[in-house]
Amino acid sequence: MQAALKTPNTDRQESYDNIQDFNEEFTRDVIEHKLGNREGGLGEWEYSDPEFEGDLVNGSQDWVNFINDNPIDYYIPSAEIILADQASEIITDIVPEPVTLCFLGIGDAHIFREKDMKLATKFNNVTSATTYDISLSYLMTSVPVMASELPSKTECGMRRVDLFRGFTIAREPKSKALLTSFGGTLLNAPIERDKAGNLLTPEKSIRDHFRAIRGSMKKGDFFVFTQDGNTDKNKIERAYAGQGKFASNLAHRIKRDTPYKKIDTENTPFRVEFDSNSGILAHYLTLDFNNGDNGPKEYLINSSPKIPEEICLDWAKKEKLARVQTISHNGVHLHITQAI
Numbered sequence: 523m524q525a526a527l528k529t530p531n532t533d534r535q536e537s538y539d540n541i542q543d544f545n546e547e548f549t550r551d552v553i554e555h556k557l558g559n560r561e562g563g564l565g566e567w568e569y570s571d572p573e574f575e576g577d578l579v580n581g582s583q584d585w586v587n588f589i590n591d592n593p594i595d596y597y598i599p600s601a602e603i604i605l606a607d608q609a610s611e612i613i614t615d616i617v618p619e620p621v622t623l624c625f626l627g628i629g630d631a632h633i634f635r636e637k638d639m640k641l642a643t644k645f646n647n648v649t650s651a652t653t654y655d656i657s658l659s660y661l662m663t664s665v666p667v668m669a670s671e672l673p674s675k676t677e678c679g680m681r682r683v684d685l686f687r688g689f690t691i692a693r694e695p696k697s698k699a700l701l702t703s704f705g706g707t708l709l710n711a712p713i714e715r716d717k718a719g720n721l722l723t724p725e726k727s728i729r730d731h732f733r734a735i736r737g738s739m740k741k742g743d744f745f746v747f748t749q750d751g752n753t754d755k756n757k758i759e760r761a762y763a764g765q766g767k768f769a770s771n772l773a774h775r776i777k778r779d780t781p782y783k784k785i786d787t788e789n790t791p792f793r794v795e796f797d798s799n800s801g802i803l804a805h806y807l808t809l810d811f812n813n814g815d816n817g818p819k820e821y822l823i824n825s826s827p828k829i830p831e832e833i834c835l836d837w838a839k840k841e842k843l844a845r846v847q848t849i850s851h852n853g854v855h856l857h858i859t860q861a862i
Contacts, residue, residue: 545779552780555821556811562713565805565824566684568768569657570775578787579775582657584768586630592764597757599633601854602704602748606640608849609746609856616846616858617700617744619647622693623672624700626654626685626735627707631663635671637704641746643671649697650677654689658682686734699743701735708735708747709827709834713802721800724827725837732841739861745843751831752853755796758803758828766792769807772823776809784812791820801828831855 548567554560570581589599623645625638634653642651651672653664661680668678683689685707691699711727735745752758770790777785791808805824810817829837835845835857843859850856 544781548775549780552776552782555823560712561715561822562711562804562825563823564772564821565710566656567775568772568824569660570771571657571659573778577778579771579778581768581771581775582630582659584771586633588765588768589633592761595764596761597752597852598706598748598750598761598854601852602856603636603640604851605748605849605854605856606637606704608851609858610640610644612847613641613700613746613858614644617645618698619645620649620694620697621645621647622649622691622697622699623651624654624691624702625652625664626701626703627705628653628655628660628664629705630660631667633704634660634664635667638702639667639671641700641702642668646673648673648676649694650679650692652678652692653680654683654685655680656682656684686731688734689738691738699739701739701743701745703735703745703747705748706750706826708732709749709829710825711827713804713822713825721797721802721804723800723802723829724825728827728829728834729837729841732838732843736841736843736861741861743861744846745859745861746856747859748854748856749831749834750826750828750854751834751850752828753798753801754853755798758796758826759794762794762803762805762826765794765805769805769823772807773809782811782813786810786812786818789818796828801830802826803828835859 568581570579572580623642628634651668653661655661665678665680708731709728711724714722714724769792773787773790776782793806796803803826804822806820807823808818808820842862844862846858846860848855848857
């Protein structure tokens with residue numbers, strides 16, 4: 523999913539037309555979607571950073587702008603902030619110290635401070651704290667936040683990784699690890715369909731995500747994550763409808779980081795549709811690659827599954843993550859689980 527980090531080159535032109543190098547992994551994912559062999563697997567690539575002056579690829583900032591511009595309709599961040607506040611009152615009663623902190627898929631500095639750090643600052647004995655994300659800009663802003671709010675002797679670091687391919691946790695022998703994951707990253711998964719073409723609840727993909735997280739933990743470690751259990755079609759579609767600019771920025775990234783230099787970056791209609799049977803909110807983006815095929819086509823680029831609380835916890839337990847406690851607000855659930 524996440525390829526090797528490129529070094530920004532300020533000598534590059536604003537136009538991508540003459541850029542010869544490309545991201546092989548991203549290109550492979552784009553081709554798979556273009557050929558219809560895969561759906562819903564481009565969401566991770568939407569979070570992107572500019573690499574040179576004038577670069578229009580900036581999905582990470584577009585996401586922050588979306589959250590700031592839609593504080594009422596997009597209910598998940600506000601619900602998670604409330605849940606983080608509530609969880610912070612009980613987390614030290616559950617997780618023993620010393621503790622190693624691992625923050626997964628963090629978002630910008632404000633969101634990171636309002637969610638993950640609410641839990642972290644309750645601990646007095648923190649051996650180390652590390653942020654894990656695919657966005658370099660998010661990672662860079664996270665380190666000063668940790669340094670300013672955690673105990674002075676805490677070793678703070680960051681790692682740009684694909685969370686679902688596993689990662690290492692450096693810790694002292696007696697330290698328990700506490701991992702946190704706010705937002706929808708954990709449950710966002712490629713689309714699965716039955717033989718008739720109907721969307722299926724992506725149990726296998728989501729359990730694969732749980733398995734990858736659990737594989738990076740030791741028995742007795744703790745994992746705090748949130749998930750949206752809402753099923754109101756109008757509420758859900760309204761919440762995500764304003765993501766057009768964020769989603770459409772993917773076309774600029776395709777132009778910059780793949781051989782498809784002729785892709786239309788201006789006409790990229792975006793829509794969402796909630797499928798009640800599968801619980802999947804599908805994100806559709808129209809793209810025209812201008813390479814002799816059939817012109818503009820709508821692609822299912824991302825998905826946001828809305829899974830009932832008990833089903834989600836059952837999948838987690840099957841991957842050796844057992845519930846310790848759950849807190850809920852406005853249909854969004856925060857689960858404190860432990861590796862068994």
